Amino acid sequence: MIVGVDIMNGKINSSINSDISSKINKNSRISFSKYPILPDLKYVAGSTFMHHLHPLTKLVLLIVFSVSVFTIEHWAGGILLLLILLCGYKAAQLGLSYFVRKLRFILIFSALIIVVQVIFVKEGVLFLEIPLPFLSITVWSVAIENGIRLGLRFINIMGASFLFVTITQPQSLAYSLMQIGIPYRYGFMLITALRFIPVFRQEFNQIKNAHLAKGISFTGISIKTVTRMVQYVFIPMIVSALSKIASLAVSMEGRAFGKYKSRTFMQRQVFTITDILVIATSILASICIWIMI
Amino acid sequence: MGNNTYMSNSQANINANMHNECIEIANLNFTYYGSETPALKNINIDIKQGEFVVITGMSGCGKSTLAMAIAGYIKDGTQGELQGRIDINEKNVSHCHIEQLAGQVGIVLQDPEAQLCTFSVREEIAFGPENLCLSEKDIISRIDVASKRVGIERLLDNDINQLSGGEKQRVAIAAMLAMEPTILILDEPTANLDPNGARDVLLTLQKIKQTTKHTIIVIEHRIEQFLSLADRIVLMEKGQIVYDGLPTAGYAYYQHLFNKTDKKVKESLYAHKKYLKQKLEENTADMLQVMNVNIDIDQKRILSDISFNIKAGELVAVMGRNGCGKTSLFLSLLGIYQTRTGNIVLDGKDLNGIVTEQRAKDIGLTFQNPNHQIFEKSVYQEMILPYSFLRDNPVDDELISQLLKELSLDGYKDIPPYNLSLGEKKRLILGEVMAYNPKLLLLDEPMAGQDKQHVDFLMQMLFKHCNQGKVCMVACHQPQVVFEYFDRVLFFDDGKLLYDGKPLLVFELLTENGYSGYDSRCGHNEW
Numbered sequence: 001m002i003v004g005v006d007i008m009n010g011k012i013n014s015s016i017n018s019d020i021s022s023k024i025n026k027n028s029r030i031s032f033s034k035y036p037i038l039p040d041l042k043y044v045a046g047s048t049f050m051h052h053l054h055p056l057t058k059l060v061l062l063i064v065f066s067v068s069v070f071t072i073e074h075w076a077g078g079i080l081l082l083l084i085l086l087c088g089y090k091a092a093q094l095g096l097s098y099f100v101r102k103l104r105f106i107l108i109f110s111a112l113i114i115v116v117q118v119i120f121v122k123e124g125v126l127f128l129e130i131p132l133p134f135l136s137i138t139v140w141s142v143a144i145e146n147g148i149r150l151g152l153r154f155i156n157i158m159g160a161s162f163l164f165v166t167i168t169q170p171q172s173l174a175y176s177l178m179q180i181g182i183p184y185r186y187g188f189m190l191i192t193a194l195r196f197i198p199v200f201r202q203e204f205n206q207i208k209n210a211h212l213a214k215g216i217s218f219t220g221i222s223i224k225t226v227t228r229m230v231q232y233v234f235i236p237m238i239v240s241a242l243s244k245i246a247s248l249a250v251s252m253e254g255r256a257f258g259k260y261k262s263r264t265f266m267q268r269q270v271f272t273i274t275d276i277l278v279i280a281t282s283i284l285a286s287i288c289i290w291i292m293i
Numbered sequence: 294m295g296n297n298t299y300m301s302n303s304q305a306n307i308n309a310n311m312h313n314e315c316i317e318i319a320n321l322n323f324t325y326y327g328s329e330t331p332a333l334k335n336i337n338i339d340i341k342q343g344e345f346v347v348i349t350g351m352s353g354c355g356k357s358t359l360a361m362a363i364a365g366y367i368k369d370g371t372q373g374e375l376q377g378r379i380d381i382n383e384k385n386v387s388h389c390h391i392e393q394l395a396g397q398v399g400i401v402l403q404d405p406e407a408q409l410c411t412f413s414v415r416e417e418i419a420f421g422p423e424n425l426c427l428s429e430k431d432i433i434s435r436i437d438v439a440s441k442r443v444g445i446e447r448l449l450d451n452d453i454n455q456l457s458g459g460e461k462q463r464v465a466i467a468a469m470l471a472m473e474p475t476i477l478i479l480d481e482p483t484a485n486l487d488p489n490g491a492r493d494v495l496l497t498l499q500k501i502k503q504t505t506k507h508t509i510i511v512i513e514h515r516i517e518q519f520l521s522l523a524d525r526i527v528l529m530e531k532g533q534i535v536y537d538g539l540p541t542a543g544y545a546y547y548q549h550l551f552n553k554t555d556k557k558v559k560e561s562l563y564a565h566k567k568y569l570k571q572k573l574e575e576n577t578a579d580m581l582q583v584m585n586v587n588i589d590i591d592q593k594r595i596l597s598d599i600s601f602n603i604k605a606g607e608l609v610a611v612m613g614r615n616g617c618g619k620t621s622l623f624l625s626l627l628g629i630y631q632t633r634t635g636n637i638v639l640d641g642k643d644l645n646g647i648v649t650e651q652r653a654k655d656i657g658l659t660f661q662n663p664n665h666q667i668f669e670k671s672v673y674q675e676m677i678l679p680y681s682f683l684r685d686n687p688v689d690d691e692l693i694s695q696l697l698k699e700l701s702l703d704g705y706k707d708i709p710p711y712n713l714s715l716g717e718k719k720r721l722i723l724g725e726v727m728a729y730n731p732k733l734l735l736l737d738e739p740m741a742g743q744d745k746q747h748v749d750f751l752m753q754m755l756f757k758h759c760n761q762g763k764v765c766m767v768a769c770h771q772p773q774v775v776f777e778y779f780d781r782v783l784f785f786d787d788g789k790l791l792y793d794g795k796p797l798l799v800f801e802l803l804t805e806n807g808y809s810g811y812d813s814r815c816g817h818n819e820w
Contacts, residue, residue, distance in 0.1 A: 171412055192410050198454055199406055203665065210666040212629050212649050213658040214725070215682035232668040239711060240664050247407035250366060251465070255421030255472055256395035264423045266432055267416065 041165045048167075050092040055173040056180065057275040061282050062164045068286040069156045075145055077293040078152030084285075085159050092167050099159065106158045113154065114147030121146055170194050175267040184263055192248065200241065207236050313383075315475055315508050316340040316363060321377035323358060323367060332358045334532040336377070340525075342475065345502050345509045347519045347540070350529035351551055351744050352716050356512045359529070360478050363510070365394040382475060396425065399469035400478040403485060403742065405461035414440075414456070414464050415449045421472040439471040442504065443497050458615050459490020463497055470501070476508045477501070484514070484742035487614045487770050488810030491518070498522060514744045517773075520544055555749040562778060565608070565756040569780060572606045572762070578641065580605040580764045581733060586635035588618070588625050595621045599635070599790050601783060605762045608755055610775040610796070612768075613785035619768040622785070623735045628652045640732055654683050657731035661738040663718035667710045672702055675710045675721060680729045693728060699754075700724045716747050723754060734758055734765045740774060752778050772800060772811050 045051075050058075069081060089099050100107065124142035171191050178187035211217075216232060218225045321336040332355045340346055348356045361367045362379060365386055369375035379387050381397055402408055411417045418439055422432040440446045443463045448456065456464065462482055469477060479498070483491035495518055501507060502522060511519055516526065526543030528536035528550060536546050579602040588596040596618040603609055611619050624630045626637060628649040637644045639655055657679075660666060669675040676697065677688045697703040700720040705713065710721055719739065726734060734755075740748050752774075755765045766783075769775055775782060775796050782799040784792040792799045803811040 188410070191412075195410055195412060195453075206660060206662070206665045209624060209629055209658075210660060213627060213653060213660075214666075214679035215650060215653040216668070216678070217650060217682070231670075235711075236665055236668065240662070243664065244404070244407040247402050247404050248410060250361075250364075250400060250402060251408035251468075252410055252420075253391045254364065254395055254398070254400050255468065256392055256424040257420075259392035259395060259424055260426050262426060264426055264429065264432060266419045266423060266429060 041162070043169050044094070044166050046093055046167065048091060048093050050088065050167050053278060054269055054271050054275045055168050055176045056269075056271070057278055058164055058168050059173070060279050062160055064279075064282045064286050065160045066157060068289060069153055069160075071290055072293055073149070074293045075149045075152065077289060078149055078156065080289060080293070081156050082152055082159075085156060085163070088160075088163055092163065094163070094166065102162060103155070103159055106155055110151035110155050113151045114144070117143045117147035117150070172267065172269060175265060176269045179265055179269065185258065188252075188257070196244065199244065200237070203240050204233075204237065207233060313342060314339045314380075315342040315382055317378075317380040317383075318363070319378045319380075321359075321362065321375070321379060323362060323373055323375045325373040328373070331532050332373070333362065336534060338527065338534060338537060340476075340508060340510070342508055343506045344524045345498075345511075345522050346525045346527060347511045347513060347516050347523040348527045348529060349513055349516045349547060349551070351746060352514070353714060354529045355532040356529050357480055358532075360400065360480050360510065360512050363476070364398045364400040364478055365389055365391050366400075395421070396472050397474055398476045398478065399472050399474035400480065401462070401465050401469055401482055403481040405458055405465055405485065408465045409453050409461060409468075412453055413449075414445065414451050414453065414467075417453065417464055418449075418468050418471045421468055425472070435471045435473070439467040442470055442501055443467040444493075444500070457490060459486050459493045462486060462490065462494055466494070466497060466501075470507075474507065476510065478510045478512070480512045481514065481742055482511065483518070488772060489614050489808075491770075492810045495519075495522075514742065515771075516544070516547060552745050555746075555753075558749045558752050558778075561753045561756040565606075565760055568760045569606050573604065577605055579603060579638075580607075580640055580762075582636070582638040583626075584636045584638070586625070586637065587633045588621055588630055589633055590621065590630060595788060596625075596785070597788050601790060601793055603764050603766070603781075605764060606759050607764055607780050608759050608778070609764070609766045609781045609783060610769045610779040611766055611783050611785070612770070612772075612775065612799075613791075617785040618788055619785060620737055623658055623737055623766070623768065626652075626733070626735060627656050627658050653679075653731075654729075655731050656733045656735065657726035657729070658735040659722050659726055659737065659739065661741055663715065663722050664711075666722050667718060670709055671707050672697070672710050672713070672721060673706045676725055676728055679725050683729050688728075696724050696727055716743065719743065719747065720750070723751065727754065727758070730758075730761075730763075732763050734763065736765065736767045738768050738770065740767075740769055740771055748774055772796075776800065 053061075065081070065085070069078075072078065072081065086096065086099065089095065118139055121143035122138065122140050124140050124145070126138060127141050127144060128137075128139040130137040171194060174187045174190040174194075178184045211232065218229055316339065318336055318338045321333055322331055323333040324331040334355075336359065348359065350356050358367065362375070363381070367373070367375060368387060375387065377387075378385060381394070386394060409417050411420055415436060418436045419432050422435045427435070436449070440449055443466050445460065445463050445467055448460060448464070453461070453464070462485075466477075466479070466482070482494050482498075486494065498509065498511070499522055502509060511523075513519060516523075520540050523540045525538065526536070526540045526547070527534055528543060528547055530550065535550070536543055581603040583602070584600050586596065586599045587594065588599075599622070611622065613619055621630060625632050626644075628644065628647065644652060667675060669678050673693070676693050680688055694703065694706075697706065700723070702713075702717060702721060702724065705717070710718065713721065723736075723739070736755075739751055743751075748771075755767070759765055767779070769779075779796055782792070782794065782796050783790060784799055784803065792802055794802075800811045
């Protein structure tokens with residue numbers, strides 16, 4: 001148990017170390033500000049085995065993994081799943097440091113879960129007692145067990161979802177979902193939304209620059225400044241979004257979008273024997289772990 | 294799914310209607326809800342298969358509405374009241390669904406960014422045929438044909454986000470052509486493009502005209518560049534067709550109606566030249582000095598080793614293809630982008646280390662799209678917005694009302710600025726800067742997609758500003774306007790200041806060095 005905590009502490013430490021080192025190493029392209037406390041969800045291009053899997057295979061893997069996380073109650077199972085997850089990261093050439101850096105927030109949060117459990121749960125065997133003048137700290141076995149189980153569950157679910165997003169190109173997922181029968185109107189909602197993210201980011205920058213040019217600045221936090229900020233940022237964003245949408249609608253409808261119930265897809269994602277094997281193995285493995293633990 | 298039937302139908306349409314009317318509009322009237330004056334009044338027009346028609350007129354004359362009506366986007370009872378009849382290929386379409394018309398009429402709009410809905414060029418061209426449920430083989434051949442017609446074969450596998458504006462617009466045209474429409478409508482296809490991009494689009498249209506039988510309708514403010522292509526010109530004024538016929542006579546009438554240079558502009562141009570001459574004789578110190586400035590964004594060099602001086606009273610155009618660093622230059626003058634090395638001196642004051650908030654007091658910057666720059670609830674509040682942030686003394690109401698009058702916005706004082714037309718919004722943005730009257734005025738493409746009247750008005754305001762001993766720098770894509778009015782041109786290419794001098798001189802150098810679209814006589818040599 002203590003090993004588990006140590007591993008996590010070790011990870012947190014290493015994450016801080018890596019930040020300091022990247023800060024010192026100014027020539028490296030990775031800078032501190034690029035890794036905010038909240039991870040940015042983004043597809044990272046690559047050509048590994050994991051990247052080449054069919055998007056739906058990856059989705060099935062994610063579902064199987066998540067179901068396992070919830071059906072396997074024992075903490076040891078949690079650690080096993082975490083190891084499998086880390087293998088997944090390794091296979092996608094993302095490595096441990098990537099995992100730690102991107103999931104820093106999740107790791108800290110898991111540590112907090114353990115702390116909360118230790119403070120409030122007083123059951124099982126007394127594990128450790130640190131006598132202090134006013135309040136002695138007692139650590140009970142059930143608290144540690146619960147803490148690690150819940151913490152690992154959280155890490156596993158978030159880590160797996162994060163890996164999925166990192167190795168799956170969102171548009172190819174949308175195309176493959178449409179091919180298995182999701183109505184294409186909904187699929188294209190996702191595709192056009194993704195297409196317009198950089199456009200809106202650019203628009204936001206332009207609005208920000210216009211604020212700077214007009215000398216508009218917001219000092220202090222009060223209800224008044226917040227409402228003003230909303231008025232000055234969101235209204236122009238919405239106005240420009242609506243005009244873009246109007247043009248987009250003309251362009252898409254003009255190209256027969258929605259004329260027929262189905263459509264041809266040139267972006268065909270081929271389901272290979274590897275995909276089937278991977279899915280079968282994952283299901284078998286999860287059942288084995290479930291039976292064993 | 295009837296793919297082949299569809300294809301042969303469209304082919305048959307083209308063949309059968311070779312010399313027939315493919316668009317017949319009779320007594321068309323349209324009034325938007327909430328508007329008292331009709332947007333289209335008694336429109337009668339027949340367009341033959343294969344014709345190239347240019348429809349022009351001032352902003353708000355109804356030409357875009359007419360285009361949208363032909364394309365089937367305007368119907369009775371949706372946005373307004375429509376009477377009359379629109380027949381396309383002998384079929385009344387005023388009650389058809391837009392999807393039914395797809396494949397017959399294709400429309401390409403002004404904003405290239407907003408018309409592309411996928412991630413790669415190939416996907417985008419395939420999008421339409423895919424919706425028609427064609428077979429993969431047919432789609433591949435359509436992609437092939439459409440991309441060749443537009444000349445973007447080599448871009449097929451590119452990411453949409455990496456394309457320039459002109460390339461995006463050509464992709465939009467190719468995507469429409471892949472639908473094999475009998476009629477292709479382009480609503481100000483070059484308004485947002487630089488001269489190079491505009492030229493490419495124009496050549497593309499020429500190729501389509503020569504090699505296919507598509508009917509092409511172009512809606513444009515500035516028709517000079519389309520004269521050699523057009524079979525026919527339609528002039529519109531206040532919702533009515535005032536001329537419909539041959540381009541030669543049409544152009545003369547167009548010049549007479551819309552392209553009359555306002556006498557006031559000529560007068561203020563003269564006053565400005567006189568002022569500048571006097572100022573130059575006085576040999577005053579430079580107003581703006583930019584010395585060896587480098588600008589990097591995300592570790593990429595955008596502008597390198599830029600040096601120029603501008604004297605008080607000069608009106609300077611900043612030119613170059615899109616993405617050559619014009620906007621970056623303006624943003625770094627204002628301090629929004631950091632300059633790595635070099636100095637910027639404004640009116641004897643070194644701007645190094647001075648933050649944007651302070652610089653904004655002396656440097657006014659406006660951007661192309663007014664919708665990104667309007668924040669307040671009423672025109673009056675919007676007018677005084679930057680003033681209240683940048684100046685310490687209270688607002689002079691007299692000055693503001695006088696400015697509003699000059700901008701012909703005095704009637705709109707209390708209405709929300711979002712309800713103004715695009716031209717009015719642009720005037721409002723200009724008025725805001727004029728209200729706090731900075732020493733250096735930077736305008737980023739204020740003339741894109743604007744008619745002659747707006748440009749004339751803008752020039753008058755700029756001359757007035759310069760004649761106070763201040764400086765204006767204007768990023769601009771229209772060589773004709775620059776040639777006519779500006780004192781000097783800074784031409785940027787490849788991150789460098791390539792030429793700096795009088796417009797005539799710079800344009801001659803550019804033409805000599807193979808830059809197309811910068812012929813100072815452009816527009817007149819085309820026919």
